[in-house]
Amino acid sequence: MAAWAERLSGVRGVLLDISGVLYDSGTGGGAAIAGSVEAVARLKRSPLKVRFCTNESQKSRRELVGVLQRLGFDISEGEVTAPAPATCQILKERGLRPHLLIHEGVRSEFDDIDMSNPNCVVIADAGEGFSYQNMNRAFQVLMELENPVLISLGKGRYYKETSGLMLDVGGYMKALEYACGIEAEVVGKPSPEFFRSALQAIGVEAHQAIMIGDDIVGDVGGAQQCGMRALQVRTGKFRFQPSRLCPPLHQPCLGRLR
Amino acid sequence: MAAWAERLSGVRGVLLDISGVLYDSGTGGGAAIAGSVEAVARLKRSPLKVRFCTNESQKSRRELVGVLQRLGFDISEGEVTAPAPATCQILKERGLRPHLLIHEGVRSEFDDIDMSNPNCVVIADAGEGFSYQNMNRAFQVLMELENPVLISLGKGRYYKETSGLMLDVGGYMKALEYACGIEAEVVGKPSPEFFRSALQAIGVEAHQAIMIGDDIVGDVGGAQQCGMRALQVRTGKFRFQPSRLCPPLHQPCLGRLR
Structure with missing residues (x-):
């Protein structure tokens, strides 16, 4: 875990992707990804600033937040950049x-x-x-x-x-x-303006922030191009594939992040 | 017309696009483009070899030829590269x-x-x-x-x-x-293999052939890259737009080709 502590040193804020990281959408409201409800709760108890940064465009923020709250997530409309x-x-x-x-x-x-x-x-x-x-x-x-x-x-x-x-x-x-x-x-992601507006909302600089997502281009590549660190979970759309981007920090799922 | 004669010198074969050149498809079988039925008849009376070279992929050759015959065209299934x-x-x-x-x-x-x-x-x-x-x-x-x-x-x-x-x-x-x-x-067009198979069917070399179509990329660009001459009609999908391709020979419609 020492390596992790070093790689995450100076981090003050976390941007969380939603689909594929917190939950998989689908009929009946979808399903929470194992460990993610507790992980969000733990992040919010920590001194870290947390913002949800999503490309979700099938639902309004109100509807999206409603679905997530019903799955047990601590999230409100005002915390979502969409x-x-x-x-x-x-x-x-x-x-x-x-x-x-x-x-x-x-x-x-x-x-x-x-x-x-x-x-x-x-x-x-x-x-x-x-x-x-x-x-x-x-x-x-x-x-x-x-x-x-x-x-x-x-x-x-x-x-x-x-x-x-x-x-x-x-x-x-x-x-x-x-x-x-x-x-x-x-x-939306990977547009730099979009990441910057999410960072601005929590008052955190890019070099003090980490993006957690399942998309190697939209989440990881986009965040890295903005000067942020990035962590790719192995849930959601994650598939093993070659990438020419800077390697992200890999974690099997958000719930395993310590 | 002297300029035309020069630009068309040595031409032994003609490849004709169908949609936008002979007819516009649509409900009720579509409509022949003015002058095109007679132009095809005239080409077939000339010493030129004629082949129909289409990207039509909504209809079988049999159905396509049936539609064209009903509009008055002299065309048979065996003359179509599709x-x-x-x-x-x-x-x-x-x-x-x-x-x-x-x-x-x-x-x-x-x-x-x-x-x-x-x-x-x-x-x-x-x-x-x-x-x-x-x-x-x-x-x-x-x-x-x-x-x-x-x-x-x-x-x-x-x-x-x-x-x-x-x-x-x-x-x-x-x-x-x-x-x-x-x-x-x-x-299909603009694949070189596709143009070559059409030329082979009429026993004509690329430098002896001219492609007549309404698509600046699929018809004109593709034919030119194969070493053929090309003529873009101003019917069908033709729209005035800048192009970095070699300029084609422009004609308002097939029926005006003399």
């Missing part, structure tokens, strides 16, 4: 009126956004909403714009549900990028 | 058993292919078949394979139906490539 509210801020700042290709569960986050006469497309993990018809409509909106703007809530490749691996928004973002010959703007 | 039969040949040669993500209209081309215990995925322009569930199943099949093989029938960005622009297979190919971290093998 891409939908960050997107709404960008839309307002830039006068963008989105055509939304999103899951119904997250639509309430966009309640006060002007969606008349769209001048951009926002996509999130729409799940079954990624029908050909919906994708084609988003494509047509983009092709009709002189300066097409595509905003993607994260760019994850896939995630793990209790029933198995599921395609995430990233592939669909790539599909629209390719079809329209454009590049999307990603709001 | 990606589905080329794919079947590759599957047999390499002992590949596909999981198919394709349109029902082209399924008959795969009638004599072994699809038990799949060891690859074949995608084509599945249209409405590109549901989240079907995409996710293809993704899961690939992720379960030790050496995932993804074969894509063309990689078009979009095409034009009578009702407007429609997403083609290319975006969905990119989505699976990204999600699985793999690269697809493309059968």
